Amino acid sequence: MMTPLYKYGFFGEEFSLLVAFVLGLGFGFFLERAGFGSARKLAAQFYLYDMSVFKVMFTAIVTGMLGVTYLGWIGWLDLDLVYLVPTFLGPQIVGGLVLGVGFVVGGYCPGTSVAALATGRIDALVYALGIFTGTFAYAEVYPSIKDLVNANPMGQVTLPEVFGLPWGLVVFAVVVIAVVGFWGATKIELWAGSRP
């Protein structure tokens, strides 16, 4: 069996929408389970006394990364057919900064705001209205910043390709960084939690 199933024509576009809904169900369920329907829990990441955002995100990244790596190695998944967002380093660095500030100001990111909205958080509803307003503003200014946003395209490029390292070595390095990070995050939580 070769995957991704959709890319190999196992089902069509209509069915893919049902798949989207079911995957979303799982995504939303685990976001809420983790406590990510709460802005206070999410914002705590930036005040160091609860590093769940880092722990959940990096555990998910490591799980997904090990999964695609293993399935690729045994020949079940054609990783070349999995869509990679093209890299535009400048806009992605600036966008990340702006989004990080927005996270602390607003208390959510787009995905977690949907989980919070669904469980009745009024601030998440207002946050979502902010997203719509910001999206509209972006659409209005897009023609004038288009050249800047699309400057220096690097295409679909991965860390192993950029650094000229074997895929497996980078995977191993990310796992080590994550494990050391989890240990450090717990130490930081204990330290920050003991402060007045």
Next chain:
Amino acid sequence: MNPRPGSPYLNPYLAGIGLGLVLLAAFVIMGRGLGASGAFSSTLSWLVDLVAPAHAQANEYMSEYLGDGSTHPLKAWLVFEVVGVAAGALLSGILAGRAHLAIEKGPRVSTAVRLLCAFLGGGLMAFGAHLARGCTSGQALTGGALLNLGSWAFMLMVFVGGYAAAWFFRWQWR
């Protein structure tokens, strides 16, 4: 109006493995990862198209989400996925006794100021996500697992931006 505490949250590593397996399923079944901000773009383009169709269709950004008019703008993969996110979160919230009307804020901030910050934060977030071609789901989580260069640069900067702003907004959360 802070929420009542429900059941304890799931262990972050178990929740992370759960999210990671959903992400892996998306790679294997669809050949793409998860996302969120794109659903907001589709919905906004559809709304603007309802109110001011000429304006929406003339706009370079919104017209991409509207397409050639042969399919409904809301018939998009991420819109269906985000509807699933809402349903899944609601299910989890009901099971845990966490689903009820409330406002999330620290003890020192008024409701009005908190809601103003939520609105501004959402606006900033949208701008950042569009610049970066994705948000924490579509870029950091999805691209992180695929070792995407731009995603890792983006993710690092999200933490830098968050920690840089944290001190100035501590009155909102602590």
